[in-house]
Amino acid sequence: MDMLRYIFSILLFFVFSFQLMAQKTDEKKKDGWEITGIKIGMDVGRFSNFLFKPEQTSYAGSLDVGFNNKYFIIAEAGYSEINLDRDNYNYISDGTFYKIGLDYNMLKKYPTDFLGAGFRFAYSTLEHSANNIRFESEHWGSYYTEKESETNQTMWLEASFGLKGEIFKNVYFGWSAIIKVRFYGGTDDKFQPYDIPGFGKAANSISIGANYFIYYQIPFNRK
Amino acid sequence: MKFIFRIVGILLFAFMIFNCSDNRCNEEVDVLLKAEIIVNDPILTNAGFLETLSIYSPAWTDSVHYSSANFMLELSPFADTTVFVFTSQAWKDTVKIFYERDLVYLSQECGFVTYYKIDSTRYTSTIDSLVWVNKKLTTLTDGHVKIYF
Numbered sequence: 063m064d065m066l067r068y069i070f071s072i073l074l075f076f077v078f079s080f081q082l083m084a085q086k087t088d089e090k091k092k093d094g095w096e097i098t099g100i101k102i103g104m105d106v107g108r109f110s111n112f113l114f115k116p117e118q119t120s121y122a123g124s125l126d127v128g129f130n131n132k133y134f135i136i137a138e139a140g141y142s143e144i145n146l147d148r149d150n151y152n153y154i155s156d157g158t159f160y161k162i163g164l165d166y167n168m169l170k171k172y173p174t175d176f177l178g179a180g181f182r183f184a185y186s187t188l189e190h191s192a193n194n195i196r197f198e199s200e201h202w203g204s205y206y207t208e209k210e211s212e213t214n215q216t217m218w219l220e221a222s223f224g225l226k227g228e229i230f231k232n233v234y235f236g237w238s239a240i241i242k243v244r245f246y247g248g249t250d251d252k253f254q255p256y257d258i259p260g261f262g263k264a265a266n267s268i269s270i271g272a273n274y275f276i277y278y279q280i281p282f283n284r285k
Numbered sequence: 286m287k288f289i290f291r292i293v294g295i296l297l298f299a300f301m302i303f304n305c306s307d308n309r310c311n312e313e314v315d316v317l318l319k320a321e322i323i324v325n326d327p328i329l330t331n332a333g334f335l336e337t338l339s340i341y342s343p344a345w346t347d348s349v350h351y352s353s354a355n356f357m358l359e360l361s362p363f364a365d366t367t368v369f370v371f372t373s374q375a376w377k378d379t380v381k382i383f384y385e386r387d388l389v390y391l392s393q394e395c396g397f398v399t400y401y402k403i404d405s406t407r408y409t410s411t412i413d414s415l416v417w418v419n420k421k422l423t424t425l426t427d428g429h430v431k432i433y434f
Binding site for chain 2: 195205207209256
């Protein structure tokens with residue numbers, strides 16, 4: 063299943079890349095550093111949780127400031143809540159994540175679109191607990207217990223490659239493939255988090271995924 | 286417009302792929318203690334001690350008869366001490382095991398299990414000695430104790 067995801071992500075990347083390449087625009091060369099756009103984004107990929115992962119509710123947003131439509135300072139933040147109700151336990155978790163980084167646009171001719179790479183430094187903190195943990199034994203009978211709340215902090219680095227295209231005036235759709243490498247926290251031999259907000263499955267130290275964002279560009283300094 | 290429809294279609298397909306998962310527990314969840322009984326006392330051997338051996342815990346509602354010298358026991362997940370009683374004919378011995386428990390979240394699919402770390406053991410007179418081969422009980426490794434009569 064993982065392999066299918068990667069193949070699909072690569073295909074999706076090429077589909078959108080060709081869309082951008084096909085556009086014709088004219089850009090005048092700019093001198094010096096100029097803020098060319100401020101975008102506010104919302105991670106729309108997370109809304110799939112309502113359908114396919116109902117135990118998880120998560121939101122994420124981003125702010126990016128572009129300079130000459132070539133360099134972008136990116137800040138992202140998000141929230142995730144999990145309430146996993148299983149037959150033999152109930153797992154509860156809530157946490158936040160923050161990311162900061164840079165994107166570099168490799169497109170030279172296009173004044174607003176983006177095709178490029180970036181990196182992020184990310185930090186996440188979560189609190190999780192469990193209750194109604196049921197044990198059943200042939201000899202010992204049934205027993206209920208609970209796991210007290212614990213805090214878990216995680217830091218990781220991300221490298222991304224993706225694109226953003228203007229689908230309506232000032233409205234962009236963006237997609238990026240991301241590889242995340244965890245270098246601090248996120249693991250616990252006794253109480254491993256089910257999911258690290260912004261990172262994904264805590265059992266993996268390297269996570270590969272994709273983001274889908276809708277952006278609104280504040281009409282500022284736009285030519 | 287076609288472009289937007291294409292995006293929506295591809296997104297929906299992607300969401301389905303990204304969110305499919307198997308909810309079955311495919312891991313080992315039993316945490317067991319392997320007990321090995323070695324009868325060196327000729328009186329016990331001649332009396333057929335092993336053949337009529339039964340084991341139970343006072344907290345159980347039943348007892349188990351083992352016809353072999355090797356068997357698996359389950360420590361109490363509710364207390365830090367488990368008492369096992371070994372009976373055979375007129376002999377009755379008690380082994381009291383003291384341990385620490387850890388509640389471990391194995392996985393989303395399998396839930397929680399209890400791991401044990403043996404601290405100490407006390408036993409009564411017919412038992413000659415008791416040797417711990419492995420004092421840690423997890424889903425990956427069984428505990429192992431040899432009981433000499």
